[in-house]
Amino acid sequence: MGDRIRLSSSLLLEQRAWQVILDREGLEWSQPQPPSARGEESFSVPTSEIIAVEETEIDEKQSNRRKWRKMSKRHAFTVYYMKRKRPHCWRCKEATFWCVDEQLCNQWIQALKELIDSQTSRPKRLLVYINPFSGKKQGQRIYEQKVAPLFSLASISTEVVVTEHANHAKDNLSEVNLANYDGIVCVGGDGMFSDVMHGLIGRTQKDSGVDQNDPTAPLVPCKTRIGIIPAGSTDCICYATVGINDPVTSALHIILGDSQPLDVSSVHRNKTFLKYFVSLLGYGFYGDVLKDSEEKRWMGSVRYDFAGFKTFLSHHYYEGTVSFLPATHTMGCPRDGRSCKTKCRVCKQSKRQLEQLQKFEKDRHGYDRRNQWHVIRGKFLAINAANMSCACPRSPKGLSPSAHLADGCADLILVHKCSRFNFLRYLIRHTNEDDQFNFTFVEVYRIRKFHFTSQQLEDSDDIHNMQKKHFGRFCSDQPTCCCTFSGSTWNCDGETLESPAIQVEVHCQLIKLFARGIEPPSKYEESPSMVQDRSYVGRL
Numbered sequence: 297m298g299d300r301i302r303l304s305s306s307l308l309l310e311q312r313a314w315q316v317i318l319d320r321e322g323l324e325w326s327q328p329q330p331p332s333a334r335g336e337e338s339f340s341v342p343t344s345e346i347i348a349v350e351e352t353e354i355d356e357k358q359s360n361r362r363k364w365r366k367m368s369k370r371h372a373f374t375v376y377y378m379k380r381k382r383p384h385c386w387r388c389k390e391a392t393f394w395c396v397d398e399q400l401c402n403q404w405i406q407a408l409k410e411l412i413d414s415q416t417s418r419p420k421r422l423l424v425y426i427n428p429f430s431g432k433k434q435g436q437r438i439y440e441q442k443v444a445p446l447f448s449l450a451s452i453s454t455e456v457v458v459t460e461h462a463n464h465a466k467d468n469l470s471e472v473n474l475a476n477y478d479g480i481v482c483v484g485g486d487g488m489f490s491d492v493m494h495g496l497i498g499r500t501q502k503d504s505g506v507d508q509n510d511p512t513a514p515l516v517p518c519k520t521r522i523g524i525i526p527a528g529s530t531d532c533i534c535y536a537t538v539g540i541n542d543p544v545t546s547a548l549h550i551i552l553g554d555s556q557p558l559d560v561s562s563v564h565r566n567k568t569f570l571k572y573f574v575s576l577l578g579y580g581f582y583g584d585v586l587k588d589s590e591e592k593r594w595m596g597s598v599r600y601d602f603a604g605f606k607t608f609l610s611h612h613y614y615e616g617t618v619s620f621l622p623a624t625h626t627m628g629c630p631r632d633g634r635s636c637k638t639k640c641r642v643c644k645q646s647k648r649q650l651e652q653l654q655k656f657e658k659d660r661h662g663y664d665r666r667n668q669w670h671v672i673r674g675k676f677l678a679i680n681a682a683n684m685s686c687a688c689p690r691s692p693k694g695l696s697p698s699a700h701l702a703d704g705c706a707d708l709i710l711v712h713k714c715s716r717f718n719f720l721r722y723l724i725r726h727t728n729e730d731d732q733f734n735f736t737f738v739e740v741y742r743i744r745k746f747h748f749t750s751q752q753l754e755d756s757d758d759i760h761n762m763q764k765k766h767f768g769r770f771c772s773d774q775p776t777c778c779c780t781f782s783g784s785t786w787n788c789d790g791e792t793l794e795s796p797a798i799q800v801e802v803h804c805q806l807i808k809l810f811a812r813g814i815e816p817p818s819k820y821e822e823s824p825s826m827v828q829d830r831s832y833v834g835r836l
């Protein structure tokens with residue numbers, strides 16, 4: 297839309313006349329002479345929050361109403377826009393404006409359409425993957441009833457794939473023509489997102505000739521954004537990037553073309569790529585909870601409560617060595633209370649400084665005096681690497697409340713062996729305002745890379761080294777070693793991963809989501825209150 301477009305007309309809304317103005321900034325309507333009893337009434341919707349405009353069909357009943365009979369011809373258009381219902385929760389609202397003649401009505405529709413088209417970050421074609429078995433098995437219903445009508449209102453064309461097996465989305469993404477789509481949408485939980493993300497990252501690396509098995513290879517960032525329609529059991533990734541697990545809100549973030557960069561961490565064992573994660577990589581407690589709950593899938597999301605209780609009672613600890621490279625490129629730290637918000641400055645600055653640091657390291661062939669690895673040997677109840685806060689309905693502040701979405705760091709949380717009572721106190725602090733890191737048995741570090749080796753593997757390595765010396769065999773070089781270990785399992789974004797030794801590296805802003813991070817509360821207060829409070833989709 298050109299700068300020249302500015303419309304200003306007197307139009308009817310809810311049987312009252314309003315002065316309505318449209319310019320590049322957005323749409324505004326106010327009472328020309330505010331009745332003193334009501335006070336001044338004025339409403340505005342920024343361009344970035346206008347969803348669609350449609351010519352309004354006028355039914356007989358409406359047109360026969362006395363008020364409308366005064367108008368020679370009955371022409372109206374409806375504007376659909378986003379409204380903040382409560383913090384982080386968005387809805388699609390509508391306002392119908394009546395015009396004196398057809399020409400004026402068309403002029404308004406045309407101008408609004410041009411304005412919407414000028415929003416180039418909005419997707420027009422989406423590839424949608426639905427896991428019909430996520431969470432309460434409502435994925436398909438949620439998509440068809442709450443999301444598809446909004447996509448069609450916003451003139452977005454979709455290709456929908458209902459998955460038939462695990463890894464279906466991942467396999468499919470290795471062959472589709474990505475140029476045909478402006479984004480990928482996954483309907484499901486964290487596991488479904490993981491499938492889609494692995495497909496997209498794997499595809500991008502393959503197309504760019506990058507070998508994912510090489511732990512030192514710089515990965516190529518993915519251009520296509522991913523949208524998450526939450527329909528899973530935990531929905532941590534959606535909750536921590538949007539602030540709520542609500543399908544309509546997520547659909548609106550997609551439609552309005554939001555973009556939130558996200559760090560992705562890679563997990564390798566020696567020269568073998570194992571997995572990526574964006575939220576949690578957890579060994580010990582969270583790994584055991586996940587492994588136990590996988591056998592109880594039929595229970596739905598309560599499986600986590602059962603498995604959580606059982607795992608808590610079993611109180612297993614695991615011995616091993618953690619070594620990590622602390623992040624020196626960021627001004628944030630895990631206990632500074634500066635949580636990641638929309639357009640986060642910590643993330644922006646960290647990315648810039650990380651690029652400088654990486655250039656410096658490259659010039660010096662990896663050598664940097666600050667690159668000091670820390671080594672901690674111990675008995676751990678839990679080892680958690682949180683790439684983001686990991687907030688979810690079970691823990692609204694998350695495992696690491698001040699972790700950032702896009703700073704190139706993860707927060708490494710080490711929970712040392714302690715009494716059951718103390719571990720319970722630690723867990724409970726995930727659900728209240730108290731600092732869960734304020735315990736002598738808990739350590740937390742902001743890191744770029746970390747390694748873990750279980751005690752059993754270290755011991756068997758010693759034996760193997762001896763064997764190698766005497767017999768020339770060395771089986772622990774293999775990713776799937778012939779030995780069995782009584783170690784824990786990794787919980788990698790809700791997917792189980794078995795490996796007694798891993799190397800993890802954070803890749804700053806490797807992917808982008810249709811989201812905008814956590815909006816500060818002031819945004820909700822700014823949201824316009826509406827004359828016409830009919831929700832288009834809220835009732836569905």
Ligand SMILES: CCCCCCCCCCCCC/C=C/[C@@H](O)[C@H](COP(=O)(O)O)NC(C)=O
Nearest residue numbers: 485486487528529530531532691723726789790
């Ligand atoms: C006594 C009180 C105990 C309260 C403990 C609260 C801690 C809750 C922390 C939640 C863990 C967040 C990490 C998210 C993991 C998901 O990826 C994963 C899989 O989610 P999905 O089923 O795919 O949606 N879910 C779980 C529970 O491991």
Ligand SMILES: Nc1ncnc2c1ncn2[C@@H]1O[C@H](COP(=O)(O)OP(=O)(O)O)[C@@H](O)[C@H]1O
Nearest residue numbers: 430431459460461462484485486487488528529
């Ligand atoms: N049609 C399917 N049948 C079985 N498993 C599937 C199907 N589609 C996807 N999956 C797998 O289901 C797992 C869990 O999915 P997710 O959406 O996270 O549900 P939940 O939140 O209930 O765990 C994912 O690992 C995904 O690969």
Ligand SMILES: [Ca+2]
Nearest residue numbers: 559683700705
């Ligand atoms: Ca991060």
